[in-house]
Amino acid sequence: MVDKAKFIWLDGEFISWDEATVHIMTHSLHYGLGVFEGIRAYHCQDGRTAIFRLKEHVRRLFDSGHVMQMEIPFSRTQIEQVCCDILRRNGQKSAYLRPLVFVGDGVMGLHPQDNPIRVAIISWVWGAYLGDEGLARGIRAKISSFSRHHVNVMMTKAKTTANYVNSILAKREATSLGYDEALMLDTDGYVAEASGENIFIVSDGVLRTPPITAVLSGITRASIITLAQDLGIAVREDIFSRDELYLADEAFLTGTAAEVTPIREVDARIIGAGKPGPITQKLQAAFFDVVKGKDPKYQQWLTYI
Ligand SMILES: Cc1ncc(COP(=O)(O)O)c(C=O)c1O
Incomplete structure (x- = not known):
């Protein structure tokens, strides 16, 4: 409540x-x-x-x-x-x-x-959307049987209430099967985003996230890309398949509600070491420093009230 x-x-x-x-x-x-x-x-x-x-x-x-x-x-x-x-x-x-x-x-x-x-x-007042334990240890996610919207069905650049019926169906399916979150593929079958978050993977030291074609242009996503670049981490916006996700060294979700939440398992496959990886941890810590005003470099992202 x-x-x-x-x-x-x-x-x-x-x-x-x-x-x-x-x-x-x-x-x-x-x-x-x-x-x-x-x-x-x-x-x-x-x-x-x-x-x-x-x-x-x-x-x-x-x-x-x-x-x-x-x-x-x-x-x-x-x-x-x-x-x-x-x-x-x-x-x-x-x-x-x-x-x-x-x-x-x-x-x-x-x-x-x-x-x-x-x-x-x-x-x-809203705490950690995917739970404190999820933030600290990572969540278990499931590829949904529901596809993310095709851009010509529901335009995904708009944060439209009706878009979220699709998310609710996916989230219900995933949680009823014992998972924490649903991951959705686009209509071409590539990984798109989660029910209410963008997704990143780390493969061979490169941070990858799907382009914003069929996903919400997340503000946390954009912030993480900037933070990663400033930390010298290579970033690539490109499509990837579900098996590339299974084989990733690290994976995490970003969103205003979910902040930076590591993924430790997808579809009963352990991701990397099954716990938040070093790049995820670094970016999560950098993100929380920024939002809590501890990093002077990103003060322009904060509106003090
Ligand atoms: C479907 C979806 N994707 C991604 C995001 C992440 O966007 P942001 O980081 O701007 O909150 C959200 C949350 O708003 C969302 O609902």
Whole structure:
């Protein structure tokens, strides 16, 4: 259960958590059109709170709206400001922020051109998405029987609510079989991403991740690529197959919720030494240093509130 915070921001106003409800005729509930973001704020070593890559997340929210032809009735600056304000109002030192843009009630059917575009921003405290043990020791993942969306079916550059039905099906399948997370192949059969994370492997010292053709252009993914390059690790964005994943020396997932989570097993095959490998550990440590404000080099990624 999510612990209630004091306030939720809805359509321009802060209202109490319990008041933040919508009508059953809300269009997005029926047909699934909505766009959203997931952003994390961290309690930094100096006692301040910083939102990680706020501008990039808000930019992606607006890009998602653009792809889905949803005109967000606020500016990027206003949304950024609310993300900072809500943490202050809710007294949260660290939290997960969820901007959500959805279609309100009005007409029904598949052409809701005049229905209002509504915007909510919610913040709640959320620990390690794949568990503390998963973060420390690595998770067990399963290749899903569900493919990731073809780019001409659901455009994957947009973080669209309806895209996540596919993720929920995959995640349910994997967890019901005793695994922690689902890995999804693209429609050509190459490794794409996990249900809510991007994937990296390490093979012969080279860090590899699928290109963003059929996957979400992850902000954590981009950050890890930069950190790796700055640490002198060779990075290649290219396709790889499931057997290349089985044979990798290391593998890990990246995402705002999952942060940098090592993978220790895929489909009952141990990955590398079956524990977080040296490059994974190095990048995970670098990532947590950055988000907690310990690394002066990447201060521009932090918005202190
Ligand atoms: C399908 C999917 N891929 C990748 C990611 C990772 O993206 P980010 O690092 O921007 O959170 C997410 C999470 O937002 C996701 O839902």
